[in-house]
Amino acid sequence: MARQEDETLHHIVVVGGGAGGLELVTRLGDRLGKTGKARVTLIDGSRTHLWKPLLHEVAAGSMDEDRHELDYLAHSHWHGYRYRYGRMIGLDRTTKQVHLGPTFDEDGLEITPPRSFSYDTLVIAIGSTTNDFGTPGAKDFAVALETPEQAALFNRRIVNACYRAHTQKEPIRHGQLHVAIIGAGATGTELSAELHHTTRAVVEYGLDKIDPDKDLRITLIEAGPRILPALPERLSTATAGLLAELGVVVRTGAKVTEVTAEGVKLADGGFIESGLVIWAAGVKAPDVLKDLGGLETTRSNQLVVLPTLQTTRDPDIFALGDCAACPLPGGGFVPPRAQAAHQQASHVYAQIRRRLKSQPLKPFVYKDFGSLVSLGHYTTVGSLMGFIAGKSMFFEGMFARLMYRSLYKMHQVALHGYGKVILGTLARLIMRRTEPRVKLH
Structure with missing residues (x-):
């Protein structure tokens, strides 16, 4: 029998079921929802959750996403919160309502209509999206790597490319099985090594027309002077050396100006032949955050927050994870990393507990481990x-x-x-x- 909610309870709405949002809503549901101290709702435009740092493994084929996905509806039933399917399209801070757009199936039939949900405390944790900087051809010929669906799509493409190369009558042409990875941050770098292993493993299962050393090639492209630019230089240097030993081609100082069906054009006039292209360079907060309820944002759409992780213009709204611009004491902002989202989820949980007790909130302190x-x-x-x-x-x-x-x-x-x-x-x-x-x- 479905449980009935007490409409008089404080309603906490979390928008975004990524790493930070889902950890937060799980704790809130277990500690407040189940005990009748508050109502807790999670809103997300997907029905399942997969830890984002695993996407490169799904794309490479070394992980089956079906075995690691979490079903929001079942999880909410077990942990004392409500899950509502849909994407946030607007916010009314006067009436304290989150507006969701309709959802549709693959045949264009409406699944859920436009809806609105009221809140007493709102937490926005919708993560980040790929920023292709308007590069011509990026959307048409490169696969981004921000959702399980995109990762699975790339994996199907590379397996299909191997089957195609093995069965075609004509010889395998140069560049046909080459992969270009644009962006040498953690995702792109990890994907390059993972693909080096898995593509050879696919061939070993019987696609003997393909010569791994001759036909398979992976190129990692970075506009900056070194790979892993956000990490310590020693780590970057060591990783570059290991990739070189594997035969991964690393191109630094290489700015991509266009992506085509045949490969990648560079600003210096060079061209990298590639039958498969992944775009893993640059992130920004989702466009929906632009002018969302008049909240303050950065140029990359991040919500500007106070040290408490409350938004600067509304104390009833918190933001965490990649979509939040959280200032560091020495300048700059907390980096968009999984460990930051985990720490911020724990902090917001504690602050919501303090709000319910009418206690003053404490500032967030980021620890880089x-x-x-x-x-x-x-x-x-x-x-x-x-x-x-x-x-x-x-x-x-x-x-x-x-x-x-x-x-x-x-x-x-x-x-x-x-x-x-x-x-x-x-x-x-x-x-x-x-x-x-x-x-x-």
């Missing part, structure tokens, strides 16, 4: 901040890989608890012994 970059099957490199007397320590190999995997496990524990995570991990280990190493369809 370091950086990790996974090169898939080959190795993982990283640095831990404050490891010894406030300094960072560089490390790689098995320890770094365990640390990298533990980040995802921490996210899973926040959503499911230790028991379910342990059982799920054991089940996947058993299943992997009966399945191919990469996704082949």
